[in-house]
Amino acid sequence: MTTVSMPAPAIRGSHRQLAGTGTLLRLALRRDRLMMPIWVLVVGGMVSSGAGSLGSLYGTPAARAELARSMSADSSLRSLYGPVFGDSLGGLVAWRFGTFAAVLTGVMSMVIVVRHTREEEETGRQELLSAAMVGRRAPLTAALLTALVANAAVALVVTAGLSGQGSGGALALGLAVGGTGMVFATSAAIAAQLTESARAAKGLTAAVIGAAFVLRAAGDASTNEGSSVLTWLSPIGWAENVRAFAGERWWVLLLLAVAILVQAAAAYALTARRDVGMSFLPSRPGPAEGRLSTAYGLAWRLQRGSVLGWTTGFLLAGIVFGGITEGAADLVGDNEQARAIFERMGGQSGLTGAFLASMTGMLGMVAALYAVASVLRLHGEETSQRAEPVLANAVGRIRWATGHLVIAFGGAALIMTAGGLGLSIGYGHELPAVLGASLVQLPAIWLLGGLTVLLYGAFPKAAVASWAAAGLALALGWIGPALKLPQWVMDLSPFGHLPKLPGTEMDWTPVLLLTVLAAALTATGLAALRRRDLAG
Known part of the structure; x- marks a missing residue:
């Protein structure tokens, strides 16, 4: 009667540890x-x-x-x-x-x-x-x-x-x-x-x-x-x-x-x-007296690690991609179908130009993930109730949100600049052309960021859907040319409307239209944020 009673508490204890799984x-x-x-x-x-x-x-x-x-x-x-x-x-x-x-x-x-x-x-x-x-x-x-x-x-x-x-x-x-x-x-x-x-x-x-x-x-x-x-x-x-x-x-x-x-x-x-x-590993305590006098300073303090990490990563990735640019000819060889895929991704500008254009496009699509994550930091600050103490002082919602948006949109420009510099370093020349090709991706990145602002401001519970938009753009850019998807499908991505630089003629019309649309989405989202209740 004493040999079977001991394991039972341990088993019950183990079950209690996993209760509700x-x-x-x-x-x-x-x-x-x-x-x-x-x-x-x-x-x-x-x-x-x-x-x-x-x-x-x-x-x-x-x-x-x-x-x-x-x-x-x-x-x-x-x-x-x-x-x-x-x-x-x-x-x-x-x-x-x-x-x-x-x-x-x-x-x-x-x-x-x-x-x-x-x-x-x-x-x-x-x-x-x-x-x-x-x-x-x-x-x-x-x-x-x-x-x-x-x-x-x-x-x-x-x-x-x-x-x-x-x-x-x-x-x-x-x-x-x-x-x-x-x-x-x-x-x-x-x-x-x-x-x-x-x-x-x-x-x-x-x-x-x-x-x-x-x-x-x-x-x-x-x-x-x-x-x-x-x-x-x-x-x-x-x-x-x-x-x-x-x-x-x-x-x-x-x-x-x-x-x-x-x-x-x-x-x-x-x-x-x-x-x-x-x-x-608890966070390091801050100074006895605060040194963040503005909403922009607070946003930079919260997101500076992310910005620096993305910037470093894009610089290194650009160097790697630039280093294999000369090997693109070996990758394609005399294969006309492979050449056609690169040209669908990077434009009709010769193999090297098409490869560089496709790489800057891929960097831009990945940078859109940074923009979405940075804008959604607003949602995280709100749901964790860290925004309330800030907004309880003489800081309006728009100024608080704008501080984070400056980091999101300006940070995207910084990391794309780093990516363009890395490509130029790895490739060895054509710095102005490659850097310009990287920066021309910004309107599409900002458009996805503006869509995220709109969803967060007007429909905060659906803000996570902005990841789906960024993921769709990445998927279309990555596998769409190889699958020969119809043009109307490729046009669902804002990146599909940008000029394929370097090598092709610069077309300012889609760049300006995407920039205006991004600004309109952002303004609409901020207006909606100003009117709605914050999460309590």
């Missing part, structure tokens, strides 16, 4: 019902559509073998895309899209996990939930399960989309991409325990993702035979070394699984040792 999971999936499908379709669709686009470009085994040979011989292209392990159509898809898909799933996972852990604590909602029948580990478990659902969906889309190239290779690539996403999901879970704000947690996780990409890039650039030690230090390097469609190495997936389990265990250990709302 199912309810929180359903809530998280409901909150992400728009954002998650967009991420899944963009990432999974990008990889799945690769077989069709590459198949139309390199339709013969000889053409694919020549592409694989030339890409493996170029260290700049290896650093960007990774080595080519197989010259089959599936192998080329894994080479061309696998690395970027792994990075994007990492970003998706970071957003999901931080949103449902640290952001919930920062806004005070988690404290209210914890007062009910919610276990201590339930929020973290629900967040990780939500990320697991998203990454499993991406893996399923990739596997289904590429199954025609070989079921084994498709499954390997899907698991590699989804597994990498879960590695960074657990990294974000640890960051959420260490930091005091959602912004800091995202910044720390983004630094981890960036470091993993840099390690992988440095390792792949250093050798064209196999993978170097640096590559094996990166989870993104593990994903490429699964070698989908090129003699799959299934055992490499165990590295991803071990990393997920170890990091998840660390996150659970950390969450058990802190109170709700607290962190292991």
